[in-house]
Amino acid sequence: MKLLVRFNRVNIIATVIVLLLSGLCYYFTIRYVLLNQLDDDLKVEEQEILDYIKTNNSLPNPSSYKDQEVSFQQNDGQPAKRTFSSSTVFSKEEKEDITSRQILFPVTVAGKNYTVAISKSQEATEDLIQLILLLTLAIVIVLLAVLFIINRFLLNKLWRPFDTTLKELKQFNLSNNQHLKLEASTINEFSDLNEAVTVMSNRVNQDYLALKTFTENASHEMQTPLAIINSKLDVLIQDETITEFQMQQLQGIYDALDRLSNLNQSLLLLTKIENNQFNERENIQLDQLIKEKLLQFDELIDSKKLHIITNLQETSLQYNKQLLDILVSNLLGNAIRYNKEEGDISIILDPALLSVSNTSEIPALDGAKVFQRFYRHAGTKQDGNGLGLSIVKQICDMASYSIVYGYTDHQHRFSVHF
Amino acid sequence: MKILIIEDEKALSESIVTYLKGEDYICETASAFNTALEKTESYDYDCILLDITLPGGSGMEILKNLKANNKMDGVLIISAKNSLDDRVAGLKSGADDYLSKPFHLSELSARIAAIIRRKNFEGSNMVKCSGIHIDTQARSVFVNSNPLELTKKEYELLLYFVTNKGRVISKNAIAEHLWGDDMAGNYDFIYTHIKNLRKKLSAAAGMDHIRSVYGMGYKFTGA
Numbered sequence: 001m002k003l004l005v006r007f008n009r010v011n012i013i014a015t016v017i018v019l020l021l022s023g024l025c026y027y028f029t030i031r032y033v034l035l036n037q038l039d040d041d042l043k044v045e046e047q048e049i050l051d052y053i054k055t056n057n058s059l060p061n062p063s064s065y066k067d068q069e070v071s072f073q074q075n076d077g078q079p080a081k082r083t084f085s086s087s088t089v090f091s092k093e094e095k096e097d098i099t100s101r102q103i104l105f106p107v108t109v110a111g112k113n114y115t116v117a118i119s120k121s122q123e124a125t126e127d128l129i130q131l132i133l134l135l136t137l138a139i140v141i142v143l144l145a146v147l148f149i150i151n152r153f154l155l156n157k158l159w160r161p162f163d164t165t166l167k168e169l170k171q172f173n174l175s176n177n178q179h180l181k182l183e184a185s186t187i188n189e190f191s192d193l194n195e196a197v198t199v200m201s202n203r204v205n206q207d208y209l210a211l212k213t214f215t216e217n218a219s220h221e222m223q224t225p226l227a228i229i230n231s232k233l234d235v236l237i238q239d240e241t242i243t244e245f246q247m248q249q250l251q252g253i254y255d256a257l258d259r260l261s262n263l264n265q266s267l268l269l270l271t272k273i274e275n276n277q278f279n280e281r282e283n284i285q286l287d288q289l290i291k292e293k294l295l296q297f298d299e300l301i302d303s304k305k306l307h308i309i310t311n312l313q314e315t316s317l318q319y320n321k322q323l324l325d326i327l328v329s330n331l332l333g334n335a336i337r338y339n340k341e342e343g344d345i346s347i348i349l350d351p352a353l354l355s356v357s358n359t360s361e362i363p364a365l366d367g368a369k370v371f372q373r374f375y376r377h378a379g380t381k382q383d384g385n386g387l388g389l390s391i392v393k394q395i396c397d398m399a400s401y402s403i404v405y406g407y408t409d410h411q412h413r414f415s416v417h418f
Numbered sequence: 419m420k421i422l423i424i425e426d427e428k429a430l431s432e433s434i435v436t437y438l439k440g441e442d443y444i445c446e447t448a449s450a451f452n453t454a455l456e457k458t459e460s461y462d463y464d465c466i467l468l469d470i471t472l473p474g475g476s477g478m479e480i481l482k483n484l485k486a487n488n489k490m491d492g493v494l495i496i497s498a499k500n501s502l503d504d505r506v507a508g509l510k511s512g513a514d515d516y517l518s519k520p521f522h523l524s525e526l527s528a529r530i531a532a533i534i535r536r537k538n539f540e541g542s543n544m545v546k547c548s549g550i551h552i553d554t555q556a557r558s559v560f561v562n563s564n565p566l567e568l569t570k571k572e573y574e575l576l577l578y579f580v581t582n583k584g585r586v587i588s589k590n591a592i593a594e595h596l597w598g599d600d601m602a603g604n605y606d607f608i609y610t611h612i613k614n615l616r617k618k619l620s621a622a623a624g625m626d627h628i629r630s631v632y633g634m635g636y637k638f639t640g641a
Binding site for chain 2: 220221223224226227228229230231232233234235237238244247248250251254255257258261296299300303
């Protein structure tokens with residue numbers, strides 16, 4: 001639930017409850033005050049009647065005006081008590097219930113007991129109370145509308161720096177080495193947040209850069225000793241007195257050296273791809289590139305007597321030539337290297353997909369690990385350096401292609417979706 | 419032929435000197451920026467091997483200085499920084515070739531020979547060795563003046579052998595020269611190509627110039 005929605009819900013419910021409660025309070029307070037007023041009026045009338053009786057020693061005429069009625073009733077028993085009361089009577093003239101306030105009090109005129117009833121219409125009071133209730137309701141509605149407008153326009157604007165920060169964070173990518181573009185805000189909470197996020201991202205960027213520089217430097221630093229070993233071996237094998245046994249040992253060193261150089265170069269390549277050092281883009285005919293690569297692998301394919309099935313549609317991509325070359329080279333190279341004698345390779349290319357599948361004696365690979373660095377299936381010979389597919393994955397990531405491994409019908413399949 | 423080796427790693431430049439001495443090359447070395455700059459300014463060389471990272475300065479500066487002084491020395495950059503940018507920058511600045519470390523000395527020797535061939539104006543597209551004439555411009559081979567038909571790989575192999583004649587070349591160096599990194603560790607194809615080249619060459623020249631050294635390398639011998 002959004003913070004705003006949650007806050008509004010609490011806010012509005014509380015506001016409505018308070019407003020309704022205050023409406024009730026008004027209602028009772030005003031009703032009490034107005035009835036008191038009415039009672040005071042009735043008391044004035046009572047006094048007038050009492051004065052009249054005292055002066056004239058007779059009852060005044062019962063009278064009935066629009067909102068006041070005076071009546072007398074003789075009663076033989078006990079004199080009635082003085083009471084105030086409200087009552088509702090249906091009026092035939094006005095065709096509605098009429099509420100009125102009444103005072104009953106006893107008088108004695110010429111030895112006879114009478115009960116005097118004075119009643120005044122309570123209509124005006126009721127009207128006032130109704131008006132107050134309506135007003136309260138109107139205020140509630142206006143308040144809700146105002147809150148809605150504030151939320152809709154003002155709060156969204158207020159929260160914008162937060163939304164921008166969030167968007168930037170979501171798009172934050174270490175390998176781009178970009179700095180966050182945060183919106184300046186005059187609101188303390190947001191500027192604090194932005195400051196903290198900026199400090200954090202700078203530190204992460206620095207750490208990442210240091211790590212990358214380390215990998216790159218380490219790989220570079222290894223090149224020179226490798227070159228020295230290589231050159232010493234090249235000189236050493238010129239010696240005519242070397243025996244066959246010694247030559248075999250040297251061959252072992254050569255092979256290990258080749259592997260080490262290869263590994264080092266792959267690591268450097270990975271770092272360079274991560275460092276975005278291949279940022280030149282050009283239009284590349286992928287179908288042509290695949291055909292060229294197949295020609296390059298011609299001898300390997302022939303020696304294993306592989307059957308190649310191709311279905312290549314004309315496809316051009318906007319990407320780095322060197323990287324696409326490596327991508328195709330690694331995928332095809334693997335399909336050939338890990339194939340069995342007289343096995344099959346099928347290559348399908350259309351503008352949305354490149355899929356390379358091959359038969360192999362190696363069973364299905366672990367899809368979760370296949371692109372991890374130095375992952376090798378137990379059945380794999382040690383001739384690969386375990387980085388080929390990591391490089392492919394990295395190249396795909398840089399171009400936002402997705403690559404998927406699958407195993408069906410005894411065929412390993414790598415699909416690149418452009 | 420005079421060659422200047424500008425390389426701060428003594429161990430590496432020693433090996434290079436030892437290997438190249440077999441040819442009729444006269445090698446000099448410089449291991450720091452200043453001495454290298456002095457030598458290139460004072461003398462002319464047929465080919466300069468130039469390391470980019472040097473104590474005291476960048477090899478690129480030496481290259482720029484050479485070009486500014488209109489020197490015709492051939493320049494082969496040998497760099498540990500195997501990046502496309504460096505390669506492009508080096509070649510743009512007038513270097514003739516670029517070789518990244520680590521490399522085989524036989525490869526280095528072949529590249530130097532190619533640069534000197536190109537630099538030489540005396541119709542030196544021809545590489546000659548005991549009756550075998552290789553026209554590197556037309557990519558054709560003549561044995562005792564008779565044309566010899568070779569496949570592309572066989573031609574490259576022969577040229578590689580001839581530019582490294584008298585020296586043992588490891589299988590690893592041959593594989594890398596012919597296929598780059600794509601076929602690393604796969605020597606079967608070398609056997610096939612060498613077998614075919616030997617057969618054709620023996621038939622044409624009447625003798626087998628290529629000698630196998632304990633199955634780990636090959637040596638091209640002259641007459």
